[in-house]
Amino acid sequence: MYDAANGGGDVWINDIRFKIVRQLGEGGFAYVYLVKEVTSDSSSISAGGLAKKVKDPSHLSDDGTYAMKKVLIQNNEQLELVREEIRVSSLFSHRNLLPLLDHAIISV
Secondary structure, eight states, X not given: OHHXXXXXXXXXXXXXXXXXXXXXXXXXXXXXXXXXXXXXTTSOGGGSHHXXXXXXXXXXXXSSEEEEEEEOOOSHHHHHHHXXXXXXXXXXXXXXXXXXXXXXXXXX
């Protein structure tokens, strides 16, 4: 994940593969990327990995593009803050907020 998120390439979040398109922004210890879900030739975006996981199909992108946030965690206190952000983010459902579709904590 580290190499892919820094120089392009593919990122796996759980069992779903994404291609990093470009970096959208950064601040503090976090980076936001535009990513596109990679599906096999025989499957479409609507049948892809996220389509099988997401409860509300209105949260799916028509073209398979999504925002991905990467946070660099340096200690246990920061890890707990990220876990709390994940928990709280999953509570919201509002048209002005991007929904949290999936998450992974990956050790590098």
